[in-house]
Amino acid sequence: xxxxxxxxxxxxxxxxxxxxxxxxxxxxxxxxxxxxxxxxxxxxxxxxxxxxxxxxxxxxxxxxxxxxxxxxxxxxxxxxxxxxxxxxxxxxxxxxxxxxxxxxxxxxxxxxxxxxxxxxxxxxxxxxxxxxxxxxxxx
Amino acid sequence: xxxxxxxxxxxxxxxxxxxxxxxxxxxxxxxxxxxxxxxxxxxxxxxxxxxxxxxxxxxxxxxxxxxxxxxxxxxxxxxxxxxxxxxxxxxxxxxxxxxxxxxxxxxxxxxxxxxxxxxxxxxx
Numbered sequence: 001x002x003x004x005x006x007x008x009x010x011x012x013x014x015x016x017x018x019x020x021x022x023x024x025x026x027x028x029x030x031x032x033x034x035x036x037x038x039x040x041x042x043x044x045x046x047x048x049x050x051x052x053x054x055x056x057x058x059x060x061x062x063x064x065x066x067x068x069x070x071x072x073x074x075x076x077x078x079x080x081x082x083x084x085x086x087x088x089x090x091x092x093x094x095x096x097x098x099x100x101x102x103x104x105x106x107x108x109x110x111x112x113x114x115x116x117x118x119x120x121x122x123x124x125x126x127x128x129x130x131x132x133x134x135x136x137x138x139x
Numbered sequence: 140x141x142x143x144x145x146x147x148x149x150x151x152x153x154x155x156x157x158x159x160x161x162x163x164x165x166x167x168x169x170x171x172x173x174x175x176x177x178x179x180x181x182x183x184x185x186x187x188x189x190x191x192x193x194x195x196x197x198x199x200x201x202x203x204x205x206x207x208x209x210x211x212x213x214x215x216x217x218x219x220x221x222x223x224x225x226x227x228x229x230x231x232x233x234x235x236x237x238x239x240x241x242x243x244x245x246x247x248x249x250x251x252x253x254x255x256x257x258x259x260x261x262x263x
Contacts, residue, residue: 015160015161015162016160016162018160018161019158019159019160022158022191022192023158023191026191036223037222037223037226037227039223040191040192040221040223040224040226040227041223041226041227041230043191043192044192044193044194044227044231047192047194047196048194048195048231051161051194051195051196054161095232102195102196102199103195103196103198103199103233105195105231105232105233106194106195108232109195109230109231109232109233110231112230112231112232113227113230113231
């Protein structure tokens with residue numbers, strides 16, 4: 001069951017939307033038992049995946065949702081675009097690799113900041129990144 | 140201008156007040172380099188205390204500021220990286236290689252004094 005206030009969708013069409021997405025993520029996560037360090041890790045990871053949308057697909061959206069399961073709670077971040085997709089996902093997840101002139105640390109870095117990280121790419125149809133962070137001690 | 144830049148003697152102090160977009164970050168870079176040249180600054184302090192995150196773009200931009208300013212004869216010090224931001228930077232795999240850092244504004248000014256006033260005297 002999801003209450004309306006526990007889910008936010010941020011459309012990513014400008015640089016400012018990257019800031020909005022990470023701030024919304026921090027705000028939403030702060031109602032759970034995350035430390036301020038964890039909140040910064042979450043905001044940073046959101047910033048990276050949102051930037052990836054701007055860099056490779058220009059537009060997309062970031063969906064933020066709190067999840068409460070028996071024994072644990074956390075935040076789920078889904079970043080979606082309908083861009084060209086990533087040709088070689090394994091390569092894209094390597095530190096320092098970039099096809100877009102960036103540092104190449106965005107996606108692999110975001111994976112290290114979160115607990116769960118999954119990336120799906122369909123060539124010509126877009127990329128979906130799903131990542132989760134759970135509160136310490138299982139909520 | 141998203142980030143106010145103050146002149147203090149031979150130094151410029153850029154005090155980030157809020158979260159910055161990528162565009163703001165590039166604007167800061169351009170403003171700082173332009174003013175450092177115009178005012179013949181010897182040192183630059185970028186105070187990032189209020190920055191919400193230091194992601195790959197932000198750290199790359201700050202590194203670029205330091206390197207470009209260095210080529211123009213000004214030394215740069217980043218001050219005020221918060222503990223949780225430092226933690227996230229390490230996890231993310233970012234470093235500010237080649238960029239001087241100091242705990243806060245006061246330490247940054249002391250550091251710049253040492254860095255800029257020493258040169259020439261010691262002969263090294």
